[in-house]
Amino acid sequence: MKKILFVCHGNICRSPMAQFILQDMVNKAGLGDKYFIDSAATTRDEISPNGMGHSMDTRAQKVLNEHKIPYKNHFARQLTREDYDKFDYLVGMDEENFFDMNRITHGDREQKEKKLLSFANSMADVDDPWYSGDFETAYQEIYRGCKAMLADLEH
Numbered sequence: 001m002k003k004i005l006f007v008c009h010g011n012i013c014r015s016p017m018a019q020f021i022l023q024d025m026v027n028k029a030g031l032g033d034k035y036f037i038d039s040a041a042t043t044r045d046e047i048s049p050n051g052m053g054h055s056m057d058t059r060a061q062k063v064l065n066e067h068k069i070p071y072k073n074h075f076a077r078q079l080t081r082e083d084y085d086k087f088d089y090l091v092g093m094d095e096e097n098f099f100d101m102n103r104i105t106h107g108d109r110e111q112k113e114k115k116l117l118s119f120a121n122s123m124a125d126v127d128d129p130w131y132s133g134d135f136e137t138a139y140q141e142i143y144r145g146c147k148a149m150l151a152d153l154e155h
Contacts, residue, residue, distance in 0.1 A: 005089065007039065008039075012057045014129070015039035031154070046076040090112050116142065117145045126138055126142055
């Protein structure tokens, strides 16, 4: 089983969107039993002082609904150093996530850390829709990255 962890700043927009988009793709391809897909944050910005993570942004939920991507209840959690050993791929949405992942995991000794759009032959960032409000563009970029990633993994 391939284990994939998507990572973004707060784990309420981009990384859960990627988690559910890729999960939908593998399920539709009949590959659901071959993959474990999760998501995490590089910060504790969306985690309450009591340790409870905030739920997925309603604007992210709206764009997933518009594209008929099923999702489940999701609560933000922070990436841990131990996640590095648990997952085969740690996939960040932007350059800042990539550097923060590397800091948290104490270095990418096995070359598991990637930027999502690198699978689509681009070093571009998936811009954070929490700031821009443009969840549709984020969806399109994430979808393109996930599609390319799945093709790469199944090649």
